[in-house]
C-alpha cells in the first residue's frame with residue numbers, strides 16, 4: 001500500500017468546473033500530485049491550461065463562476081475542501097501562503113508599506129514596543145534584500161517597482177512562517193533583474209526555512225532554474 005505520511009499537500013483527482021453561457025463545464029480534470037516538505041515543485045503549461053484555477057482551488061480562493069466538482073485536496077492529511085471560510089482563513093494565515101500574479105493587487109495602494117506590514121505581522125507576533133516592531137519589520141525587509149528598509153516602510157506601493165512590491169509581499173509572507181508558498185507567476189510582471197532577485201529569494205527561503213514552494217509558471221527558464229520537480233499540464237490535465 002502506498003503511504004502518504006510525509007506529503008505536505010496531496011491533490012487527488014481534482015476536477016474544477018467553470019460556468020460559460022450558464023452551463024458548468026469541467027476545465028481541470030483528474031489532476032493529482034503531491035508536494036513534500038521543503039521541495040520546490042513547478043506546475044507549468046501553456047496559458048489557459050488551468051494552472052491558476054488549480055492553485056486557487058488549493059487555497060480556497062476560486063472566483064465566482066468556478067468551483068471544485070470532484071476530487072480531494074489534503075494538507076497534512078486533512079481534507080481541506082471540507083473547510084469553512086474561517087478554517088480557510090486560518091490555513092492561509094498559518095500554513096499556506098499565496099503570492100499572486102500581479103503584486104500590486106496584493107498591496108493596498110493607499111496605505112504605506114509600514115501600515116500593511118504591521119497588520120500582517122500582528123497576526124503572528126505578540127504586541128511589542130514601536131521600536132521593537134520597527135526593528136523586526138526592517139529585519140524582514142533586509143531578509144528579502146532591501147538595504148534601506150526604513151524608506152521602504154515609509155513608501156506607498158506605487159512608489160516602489162514591481163519587483164520591490166513582490167519582495168515586500170514575500171517579507172510579509174516570511175513573517176507568517178508558512179510551511180508552503182504557492183507562487184502564481186511571481187515573476188511575470190517583472191524585468192530581468194527583479195525576476196532574478198525574486199527567484200533567488202524563493203531558493204533562499206527554501207534553504208533557510210525549509211519552505212516548500214508550488215511554483216506556477218509558464219516561464220521555462222524560471223522553472224528549470226528553480227524547481228526540484230516539474231509537473232506539466234495541458235488543457236486541464238497533467239501530461240507528465
Ligand SMILES: Nc1ncnc2c1ncn2[C@@H]1O[C@H](COP(=O)(O)OP(=O)(O)OP(=O)(O)O)[C@@H](O)[C@H]1O
Nearest residue numbers: 018019027047048049050051052053063064065066
Ligand atoms: N471564474 C471563471 N469563470 C469562468 N471561466 C474561468 C474562470 N476562471 C478561469 N476560467 C477559465 O479556465 C481556463 C483556465 O484558466 P487558468 O487561469 O487556470 O489558466 P492558466 O493556466 O493559469 O493560464 P495563464 O498562464 O494564462 O495564467 C481559462 O480558459 C479561463 O478562461
